[in-house]
Amino acid sequence: GQNIDQPTEMTATEGAIVQINCTYQTSGFNGLFWYQQHAGEAPTFLSYNVLDGLEEKGRFSSFLSRSKGYSYLLLKELQMKDSASYLCAVVDSNYQLIWGAGTKLIIKP
């Protein structure tokens, strides 16, 4: 079957760095999305990786290793507003989105 694994919850301190991991087993691979979702709101697009490597976008970076079926989202200089759920989603060979359950990130002062 197809599976996306990411931690259920993580806690970090304001100003610090946190890495949210995502591992996947899917039938084919056509890219991986990271989304941020605040409670009661629609998910916001953060990144899309289809090739191996690190992509940096401001305080957020996303890494992909297709051979390992692994991605991570790196958040630097954490701010209180970064408290949210972070969703990993993989596009499979049929261009269907396979969703992870999301990681709830709690930022403490």
Added chain:
Amino acid sequence: GAVVSQHPSRVICKSGTSVKIECRSLDFQATTMFWYRQFPKQSLMLMATSNEGSKATYEQGVEKDKFLINHASLTLSTLTVTSAHPEDSSFYICSAISSGEPYEQYFGPGTRLTVT
């Protein structure tokens, strides 16, 4: 875990025709379902919130007469794209919130609509 399914997964239709997309919660009851639209490499755009037994609430800019939503039961919501045009080609994703604890939101796999 909870599963949300969508049918069809992919559909191609001719301009001017209507297409119905189903969203089902398979092992839980969902009082509330959401319909999203996604263009490539962009955020999911919330189209409407669907509550069982009542009219859907549409986001600003979404034509309710074009995108008909029906949430007839606690496990099924449908989105009908009426008089489809090529610009309606997109990825439509539904999500459902369980009506009991935990109040988690689960996303469907999406339906890719292509209008020719």
